[in-house]
Amino acid sequence: MRVHGDKRIQRRTGVLQLNNYKDAKPMLQEDFDNMCGYCGKNSTIMNERFHIDHFVPKSFDSDRENDYYNLVLACPKCNLTKSNKWPTKDKTVANDGRIGFVDPATEEYDIHMERDEQGYIRGITPLGENVCKNLNFDVRRTDLYWKIQCLYQLQAELEKFRDKLDNEELRFYVVSNQFLKKYIKEAFVQGE
Ligand SMILES: [Zn+2]
Structure with a gap:
């Protein structure tokens, strides 16, 4: 996998010398x-x-x-x-x-x-x-922040279907939410 996942970094063209x-x-x-x-x-x-x-x-x-x-x-x-x-x-x-x-x-x-x-x-x-x-x-821990980002994306996808979820799916949503919070807590407690 690429370091930046599916995102490509590219500086725009034509930027002149900056003042600051x-x-x-x-x-x-x-x-x-x-x-x-x-x-x-x-x-x-x-x-x-x-x-x-x-x-x-x-x-x-x-x-x-x-x-x-x-x-x-x-x-x-x-x-x-x-x-x-x-x-x-x-x-x-x-x-x-x-x-x-x-x-x-x-x-x-x-x-x-x-x-x-x-x-x-x-x-x-x-x-x-x-x-x-x-x-x-x-x-x-370059993995930790990446995992958190992946979970955020997953959450955003799931959020779109929340109204349509049955009980089991809703449970999956809640569990993934708990994982997300756990990793975020880990990230901030351990820092980098
Ligand atoms: Zn960095």
């Missing part, structure tokens, strides 16, 4: 469909205030601070974990094929990363493994 990168938040939220580019967490479901990550860190390339095409909508955990890391040490090289980062708003991300059946994000190439390591995906 912070102005790009609404555009990023739209283009990233409210998802963290790196881990796929949804900001609206988790009710979390997301950050704006500079793909090439400002410390490596201050010229791209206000370049829309260098911005990534990111959850606080991914943004703070990535921080000033830039393994290639060359601002023009995101990765050398083995180490570095991959822009999550490109199809290249799917070549190196995937989400396994449990919902965990895994590298499927040496570079993908390096990205996972740099974002601490190897020790983070």
Whole structure:
């Protein structure tokens, strides 16, 4: 499965140099469909205030601070974990094929990363493994937030049929609702 499920992240074309990168938040939220580019967490479901990550860190390339095409909508955990890391040490090289980062708003991300059946994000190439390591995906509960999102979608689908449900189906609805609340509680108690 793809890290972002069936959603595709793509930055709109034709955005000129910004006065301040912070102005790009609404555009990023739209283009990233409210998802963290790196881990796929949804900001609206988790009710979390997301950050704006500079793909090439400002410390490596201050010229791209206000370049829309260098911005990534990111959850606080991914943004703070990535921080000033830039393994290639060359601002023009995101990765050398083995180490570095991959822009999550490109199809290249799917070549190196995937989400396994449990919902965990895994590298499927040496570079993908390096990205996972740099974002601490190897020790983070990247599955938990994904499961919660899947349950939310299921709930939304079920909600449409609620009036038509018989007793057994209604019981299924209630049980899934309980699971949802359990996972959300787990997510907030354990955090990331
Ligand atoms: Zn994230």
